[in-house]
Amino acid sequence: MTSGPSTSSSPTTSHNMPLAPALRQQINAGFDSFLKKPPTPRISILYQTKPAWPGAAKGHRPPQIAVIDSSFNPPHLAHLALASSPAILASPSPSHSSPDSVDQYDAHLLLLSSRNADKGMGRPGDASPKQRLEMMTVLARDLEDLLRARGAGEEQVNVAVGVCEEPLMKDKSSLVHEWLKAYRQERGRSNEEGAANALPSSSTSSAPLARLHWVVGWDTLIRFFALKYYPSPSAFDEACHRFFEEEGTTFVCARRGNPSKEELQEEKDFLESDLVRPWVEKMGVAMFELPEEVRHVNSTDARAILTGKGGAEGQQAGEGVKEALVERDGLLSRQMADFVVEEGIYTRE
Secondary structure, rough: OOOOOOOOOOOOOOOOOOOOOOHHHHHHHHHHHHHOOOOOOOOEEEEEEEOOOOOOOOOEEOOOEEEEEEOOOOOHHHHHHOOOEOOOOOOOOOOOOOOOOEOOOOEEEEEEOOOOOOOOOOOOOOOOHHHHHHHHHHHHHHHHHHHOOOOHHHHHHOEEEEEEEEEEEOHHHHHHHHHHHHHHHHHHOOOOHHHHOOOOOOOOOOOOOOEEEEEEEHHHHHHHOHHHOOOOHHHHHHHHHHHHHHHOEEEEEEOOOOOOHHHHHHHHHHHOOOOHHHHHHHOOEEEEOOOHHOOOOHHHHHHHOOOOOOOOOOOOOOHHHHHHHHHHHHHHHHHHHHHHHHOOOOOOO
16 A cells, blocks of 8 residues: 655745734635625635646646545644645646656645534534634645645645535535536636636536545545435435546545554455445545554644643643644644644633
């Protein structure tokens, strides 16, 4: 299985502050507008590296977009590792000369659902949706810096932060495709950016304008194939057909950190099950390994430190909390730790 590149060193930031006041105002105003006057389709892009996100096609290949869909409570270094992982199921780039080389994503989307299928609008003590979107934008800036540090071309440093209302992944994928179609139509009318920055015109009205690669953890992959989220087996079959075949979406799943023999067998049984095997064989599902230094990272441990329950100095020593998050436990980037601690996002618990 493929192993993702190391994220052992946090990206060297070129930004003077995690979020400038004008950018925060843009994000918050965009979210307020999303709630008050729902767009059609019901998804909004609140931040993007470039105005023409996700960018142009490469030859006949539509843009390959990595989607990181999480609760981001808070965003951590494992999220960054997922987002910066190799594009192991991406359609080959025209510039690729070696069949064994791994392509990179053309764009990234960090996506938050304002409703979660299991948790509704959130739990007491959680960061609010606005706070999460702000933290996701800090993560987007971290990702931009990391991609540049790895030598990515500027055309591949193209990150967006979005919010939608749908809680289920099968519906989110369709929403993103609907947004891309609406975006192309709007671009075609305005023609402000010119043909070089436009999404590709499809030869058929049903052809997807981009290929989405949902980069997920094990629990998320399990949840997608859980029949309890579908009204009937036939509804599950229809959802899989639309997700994998009509839309061409894939799952790129990070293996659990340091799995036991039993967990490896559980993974094997799952991937070979009747529900999952057809999509593995059609290259719709693939596994990879996160860098070892982030396999332990989770939001629960980060929140424990931020609320004074994780062995740090507590809220009375902000620098001590930051050092615990960044240096001692390797949970958050420096920019993220600075932002979360200075904003006091979790200190109200």
